Amino acid sequence: MKWSFLAKPEGVPRHLVVNADESEPGTFKDRYLMEFLPHLLIEGVIVSSYALGSNVSFIYIRGEYAWIVDILEQAIQEARNNGFLGKNILGSGFDCDVHVQRGAGAYICGEETALLESLEGKRGNPRIKPPFPAVKGVWDRPTVVNNVESIAAVVPIINEGAEEYAKIGVGKSTGTKLISACGNINKPGVYEIDMTISVEEFIYSDEWCGGISNGKRLKACIPGGSSVPILPTNLLLKTAKGEQRIMNYESLSDGGFQTGSMMGSGGFIVFDEDQCVVKHTYTLARFYRHESCGQCSPCREGTGWMEKLLLRLENGQGKMSDIDLLWDIQSKIEGNTICPLGDAAAWPVAAAIRHFRDEFEWHITHPEEAIIRNFGLAHYADEREAVLA
Amino acid sequence: MAEEIKQEPPANFKVTIDNVTVEVAPGTTILQAARMVGGDVTPPAMCFYTPLKGSGGKCRTCLVEVSKGSEKDPRPMPKLVASCRTGVMDGMEVKSITSQRVLDARAGVVEFLLLNHPLDCPICDQAGECHLQDLSYEHGREGTRYEFKRRTFKKHNLGKYIQLHMTRCILCYRCVFTADQLTNTRQHGVLDRGDHAEIATYIEKSLDNDFIGNVIDVCPVGALTDKTFRFKNRVWFTKPEDAHRDCDKCCGKVTLWKRGDEVLRVTARKDQWGEIMDSEDGKTGWICNECRFDKKEVKDWIIEGPTKVARHSVIGANHYEVLDKPKETIAEVMGGRQPKLLLDIHNISDVNDPSVDLSKIDGPATGAVFNKKNLIEKETNN
Numbered sequence: 018m019k020w021s022f023l024a025k026p027e028g029v030p031r032h033l034v035v036n037a038d039e040s041e042p043g044t045f046k047d048r049y050l051m052e053f054l055p056h057l058l059i060e061g062v063i064v065s066s067y068a069l070g071s072n073v074s075f076i077y078i079r080g081e082y083a084w085i086v087d088i089l090e091q092a093i094q095e096a097r098n099n100g101f102l103g104k105n106i107l108g109s110g111f112d113c114d115v116h117v118q119r120g121a122g123a124y125i126c127g128e129e130t131a132l133l134e135s136l137e138g139k140r141g142n143p144r145i146k147p148p149f150p151a152v153k154g155v156w157d158r159p160t161v162v163n164n165v166e167s168i169a170a171v172v173p174i175i176n177e178g179a180e181e182y183a184k185i186g187v188g189k190s191t192g193t194k195l196i197s198a199c200g201n202i203n204k205p206g207v208y209e210i211d212m213t214i215s216v217e218e219f220i221y222s223d224e225w226c227g228g229i230s231n232g233k234r235l236k237a238c239i240p241g242g243s244s245v246p247i248l249p250t251n252l253l254l255k256t257a258k259g260e261q262r263i264m265n266y267e268s269l270s271d272g273g274f275q276t277g278s279m280m281g282s283g284g285f286i287v288f289d290e291d292q293c294v295v296k297h298t299y300t301l302a303r304f305y306r307h308e309s310c311g312q313c314s315p316c317r318e319g320t321g322w323m324e325k326l327l328l329r330l331e332n333g334q335g336k337m338s339d340i341d342l343l344w345d346i347q348s349k350i351e352g353n354t355i356c357p358l359g360d361a362a363a364w365p366v367a368a369a370i371r372h373f374r375d376e377f378e379w380h381i382t383h384p385e386e387a388i389i390r391n392f393g394l395a396h397y398a399d400e401r402e403a404v405l406a
Numbered sequence: 407m408a409e410e411i412k413q414e415p416p417a418n419f420k421v422t423i424d425n426v427t428v429e430v431a432p433g434t435t436i437l438q439a440a441r442m443v444g445g446d447v448t449p450p451a452m453c454f455y456t457p458l459k460g461s462g463g464k465c466r467t468c469l470v471e472v473s474k475g476s477e478k479d480p481r482p483m484p485k486l487v488a489s490c491r492t493g494v495m496d497g498m499e500v501k502s503i504t505s506q507r508v509l510d511a512r513a514g515v516v517e518f519l520l521l522n523h524p525l526d527c528p529i530c531d532q533a534g535e536c537h538l539q540d541l542s543y544e545h546g547r548e549g550t551r552y553e554f555k556r557r558t559f560k561k562h563n564l565g566k567y568i569q570l571h572m573t574r575c576i577l578c579y580r581c582v583f584t585a586d587q588l589t590n591t592r593q594h595g596v597l598d599r600g601d602h603a604e605i606a607t608y609i610e611k612s613l614d615n616d617f618i619g620n621v622i623d624v625c626p627v628g629a630l631t632d633k634t635f636r637f638k639n640r641v642w643f644t645k646p647e648d649a650h651r652d653c654d655k656c657c658g659k660v661t662l663w664k665r666g667d668e669v670l671r672v673t674a675r676k677d678q679w680g681e682i683m684d685s686e687d688g689k690t691g692w693i694c695n696e697c698r699f700d701k702k703e704v705k706d707w708i709i710e711g712p713t714k715v716a717r718h719s720v721i722g723a724n725h726y727e728v729l730d731k732p733k734e735t736i737a738e739v740m741g742g743r744q745p746k747l748l749l750d751i752h753n754i755s756d757v758n759d760p761s762v763d764l765s766k767i768d769g770p771a772t773g774a775v776f777n778k779k780n781l782i783e784k785e786t787n788n
Contacts, residue, residue, distance in 0.1 A: 309601070310599050310603075313464045313465065321557075322521060
């Protein structure tokens with residue numbers, strides 16, 4: 018875990034910050050946890066704070082989750098009333114307090130250093146690393162920044178014992194994972210999986226997503242939140258080696274970015290055959306352009322440029338050279354920025370061009386159709402019979 | 407140069423930059439080490455500014471490839487790193503201009519920086535000492551692939567002396583750091599985000615601090631300009647001279663930019679990287695508003711002699727030597743059409759030929775009228 022990097026010197030106050038700034042499009046698992054199981058999170062925070070020696074811990078929550086702030090505040094108050102928070106918790110001699118801090122609705126504040134800047138009351142610009150937050154975090158003190166799901170998972174790990182917990186899952190993907198499934202599926206929602214089921218089963222089984230809605234066929238899927246590469250059906254269900262793809266970290270990233278994707282934040286977005294990949298890529302580019310903090314130049318200028326090019330392609334006014342230009346822009350952004358937002362903006366564009374290049378070309382060669390018919394080529398779709406629910 | 411460096415204490419780190427090895431003190435950044443090597447090896451820096459704490463890392467022009475992390479841990483760094491914010495390690499090997507990856511990334515960054523830049527150099531006061539001009543000349547491509555409208559902002563007056571022209575800004579944050587670190591109050595910052603982020607004083611107000619004029623000096627482009635100098639003269643027509651005066655607020659050591667006996671502009675002294683130089687007595691080189699804006703007469707100053715002009719400037723020894731002429735002709739640019747009247751007039755030298763009686767021509771005078779006459783003359787001469 019990240020915790021081992023924490024700076025050793027004693028006597029300096031340390032902090033635990035829970036990253037509840039969940040703003041990745043397609044990801045809503047933390048919202049579910051905080052909304053319906055706030056006590057689990059608070060318990061996780063208290064236990065983790067004890068382990069890390071943090072007397073003041075923070076939950077940084079995204080501004081749009083205004084009503085969840087009330088839920089968390091109430092849960093914290095209940096914990097305080099019962100002596101689980103405050104001075105000398107349950108006679109252990111350990112003091113701990115938890116504060117909920119609301120963000121102002123910026124995606125970039127989900128990046129851990131930008132989150133810390135925002136928590137300090139400054140503009141949410143990512144810091145330049147190193148130093149990492151574990152050495153110099155909030156107010157220059159050693160800080161651990163963890164996601165809501167990770168902190169909440171501390172509780173079952175402690176209760177069942179680490180070894181028992183690690184028995185769930187396969188290989189290195191141990192424990193359970195929350196997947197927020199959305200898109201063109203019959204049963205969108207948050208699912209807890211043990212990382213042994215196949216992607217195919219996850220999409221089509223009635224226990225999970227329940228198949229594609231309206232009797233359509235599966236075209237593509239983003240398996241881990243908007244910033245990870247999109248995969249067409251053939252690569253989604255089976256890896257390039259022909260093995261069945263399993264819902265876990267290793268299997269989803271099998272084949273690298275050439276033929277694979279990432280587990281990412283667990284936002285599982287499913288596209289049916291009527292969805293247009295160009296339009297979808299444009300929507301994401303618009304999002305990243307809007308959310309770029311504007312600090313470093315490749316991301317600030319490049320995201321806007323990609324958005325404009327994609328809009329032009331989507332409207333059927335593009336040129337063939339635009340596709341290569343897009344590819345060139347994304348390669349200039351990726352890896353050259355301060356924080357991962359640049360990568361996150363570049364990856365979806367790269368993957369869309371890599372796997373759906375002929376759909377982009379179709380938009381250029383059929384400009385009239387591209388404007389009227391707002392969907393792409395269906396030949397990527399899964400060949401299986403559509404099952405009407 | 408190399409001998410000077412070797413005289414330093416033996417605990418120094420050995421760094422190899424583009425196959426040139428230098429020894430530097432621990433804690434030096436790659437950029438500073440590369441500046442010791444000098445020449446083309448040195449990465450350009452648009453946002454890093456040595457006297458400003460916390461600056462750098464934003465513009466990404468100084469990206470370099472670290473091909474060997476250190477003697478202890480020889481793994482290369484997977485990503486290109488910002489040399490201005492990465493410290494050196496013993497035995498580190500860095501590639502700057504010897505790496506195609508770096509050159510490509512740098513060309514990309516230059517293109518990104520120029521994407522929304524208005525390129526209004528002909529009317530910009532910074533032209534001639536602009537770092538963005540130098541950067542695009544040295545590291546950029548010819549032409550742009552951007553075919554959309556550029557973003558623009560309104561001009562802002564930041565008080566009596568400073569004009570903010572946000573359209574030209576490349577968001578290096580240098581002025582924000584300057585205002586934060588030289589003055590006691592937080593003067594201005596950045597509003598909004600992404601490509602519509604702008605430098606601003608919150609709810610337009612003037613900047614009136616004794617040292618606020620220094621934001622003009624740190625600005626690498628023409629976004630912050632000196633109102634007492636705006637449109638007065640081109641930089642390359644003025645003659646820089648070192649001068650000083652007794653000032654109770656600052657070091658009083660400045661550069662005067664003169665034309666004849668007239669002092670047009672006063673700036674702080676800068677080194678060859680365009681950064682403020684500390685004066686010899688250890689004081690900081692920042693100068694106060696009084697010296698900068700109010701003392702505009704030769705009698706206010708004790709002249710020391712001409713300033714040695716450094717690399718970053720067109721007035722410095724023929725910086726732009728091998729400029730290519732545009733490859734395409736005007737007809738090509740206009741899609742095969744021949745240029746019209748305006749250009750046609752320049753094609754013939756004797757526009758004001760008194761023998762052509764303009765009052766006797768049908769319709770407006772065009773180049774054809776003169777061409778026709780020249781043709782007739784030629785024929786009769788032959």
